[in-house]
Amino acid sequence: MVDKKPLISDVHEIYEMEDDVLNIIHKQIAASFLIFGLFYGMALAGGVEQGANHKVGMEYYEFAPAELTIQAGDTVTWLNNDNRDHDLAFYEVKPVNAPTDENPQDMRVDEKYSLVFNQAGVFKYLCTIHKRQDMKGLIIVK
């Protein structure tokens, strides 16, 4: 007569072993994701993942382009390629670290100024020197 009990018990043990192996694999996968997450986070914090850089010129009392749509994390660099001085001031909704009416950014001839936009929104700015000439610009951050 064949006794089946030990067999069933063996099968049970095999299943238990597989469970242990699966547990170890799951833990390894979880650890891999954690390490990947840490590196990815460090890369972001370290500025390895950089947004695009957009250029805005200043000429003939105008910003060119006057309206610009960018992604959050992108940089805008203004260049005064005019033959007269201008400045830069955000009004209404002001981005973090941006120059404002109270403290405009001077833009002398051939000077550059860069600002990183990390928050989505619609940001209006102007040249306070040429307000009357309607020298205004708009940055839309998606």
Ligand SMILES: [Cu+2]
């Ligand atoms: Cu101006």
